[in-house]
Amino acid sequence: MSSLSCRPARRWLQRAFLLLCLAGLPLLNACTSPPDGVSVVSPFDVKRxxxxxxxxxxxxxxFERGLSDVNATYRLEADGSVAVVNRGFNTAKGEWKEAVGKALFTGDTNTASLKVSFFGPFYGGYHVIALDPGYRWAMVIGPNTDYLWILARDKQLPPGVREQLVAQAARLGVRTNELIWVEHSRSDS
Known part of the structure; x- marks a missing residue:
């Protein structure tokens, strides 16, 4: 078979591949967008x-199963991305586990809607949906209500805040009865 007879088939395969990739773009965006009906914090100051x-x-x-003493550290990079280091203690193995990732804003940097990747080109949504005015606590949801984190600068929440955040999450359809309340007993966490 001559190379001339392969050109139409090769061109057709290239076009089919391109169309397949373009068709998959909405699916990738769905992994980084907030769930329908969820409001994201704005204004947002990534430096704070x-x-x-x-x-x-x-x-x-x-990816977090069996971990206690979990913390996350965020650092703004010169290129506008955010370096992410998640760390937790694996109680079964008796050792610390760490994951390093990168977050990018999905739009305006004054809106707390980001996408985070720990695995190369694959991103997941990270949307701050509640934030203390003093940046002392936050609640984050992923691309759907199966992903939720409550974070604080201290190892405990102020009185009343826990109930307030759980109630907000429940109104969004999060299965709050399945929340794992993370133990922080190690001094080096």
Whole structure:
């Protein structure tokens, strides 16, 4: 078979691949957009958000299963991205586990809607939906109500805040009865 007879087939395959990639773009966007009907915090100041946060509560996922003393550190980079370091203690193995990622704003940097990647080109939504005016606590939801984190600058929430955040999450359809309240017993967390 000559190379001339392969050109139409090759061109057709290239076009089909391009169309397949374009058709998949909405699916990738769905992984980084907030759930329908969820309002994201705005105005938002990423410089004030930067620093260490303790995970107070989360919904269970394999990437954090069995971890206690979980914290996240965010650092604004010169290019406008945010470096993310998640760290937790694996109680079954008796060792610390760490994941390093990168977050990018999905739009305006004054809106707390980001996408985070720990695995190369694959991103997941990270949307701050509640934030203390003093940046002392926050609640974050993923691309759907199966992902939720309650974070604080301290290892505990102020009285009343826990109930307020759980009630807000329940109104959004989050299964709040499945929240894992994270233990912080290690001094080096």
């Amino acid at each position: 958000y930067a620093g260490q946060w303790f995970e107070i509560a989360r919904l269970d996922h394999r």
